[in-house]
Amino acid sequence: MSIFVELNSIQLTESLDRLALTKEQRAAIENGVLHADENLAKIKNNLTSAGKIALICERIPEEALLFMMAKAFENDEKYAISQYLMELKNISIRVSGDDLIKLGYVPGPLFNSILNDLRVAKIDLDLKTKKDEIRFIKEKYGTTKKNKIDP
Numbered sequence: 001m002s003i004f005v006e007l008n009s010i011q012l013t014e015s016l017d018r019l020a021l022t023k024e025q026r027a028a029i030e031n032g033v034l035h036a037d038e039n040l041a042k043i044k045n046n047l048t049s050a051g052k053i054a055l056i057c058e059r060i061p062e063e064a065l066l067f068m069m070a071k072a073f074e075n076d077e078k079y080a081i082s083q084y085l086m087e088l089k090n091i092s093i094r095v096s097g098d099d100l101i102k103l104g105y106v107p108g109p110l111f112n113s114i115l116n117d118l119r120v121a122k123i124d125l126d127l128k129t130k131k132d133e134i135r136f137i138k139e140k141y142g143t144t145k146k147n148k149i150d151p
Contacts, residue, residue, distance in 0.1 A: 009034065032064030036071055039064075043080050050080075050088060051120030057084040093118050094130035095137065103137065114141060 012033060016026050039060055046052040057065060062085070069081045095118060097111055105111065114137060121127055121136050 028061050028063055032061065032067050036064065036068050040068055040072055040077055043068075043077050044074070047076050047080060049120065049124055050083065051123035053080045054084055054088040054091070054123055055116055055120060057081065058089065088123060091123055093122050093133060095133045099134070100137075103134070103143075105141075110141075
């Protein structure tokens with residue numbers, strides 16, 4: 001990706017046309033190069049929350065994250081990406097969509113918000129157990145409990 005960094009979007013397209021790449025490879029390079037600065041800015045704006053850094057980074061291919069690390073000027077940004085790659089990407093929540101249904105929530109866009117907020121809280125608030133996660137959801141989103149979940 002670094003060989004393409006100084007190219008504008010037209011030059012990038014022309015250069016990629018000359019290479020025998022799969023659609024996935026081409027998309028990864030284009031997105032990595034074209035969105036690196038935007039993604040670095042998002043990381044810079046969220047340095048106080050490792051959980052938010054994880055949410056940002058989990059949507060970016062590892063190759064692009066490594067490119068961003070090389071491109072970053074500030075050590076804080078490099079550290080945030082490194083921390084995600086070495087630690088944060090391996091942290092997962094225990095609560096599932098099925099658990100949210102048992103709590104009385106209706107499947108839909110709210111599920112995504114709840115699960116994203118929970119992922120951030122899991123990291124930033126160091127939620128250890130499924131019971132901690134359920135408590136967080138109830139405190140943040142209220143209780144609409146129809147059935148009880150066994151943590």
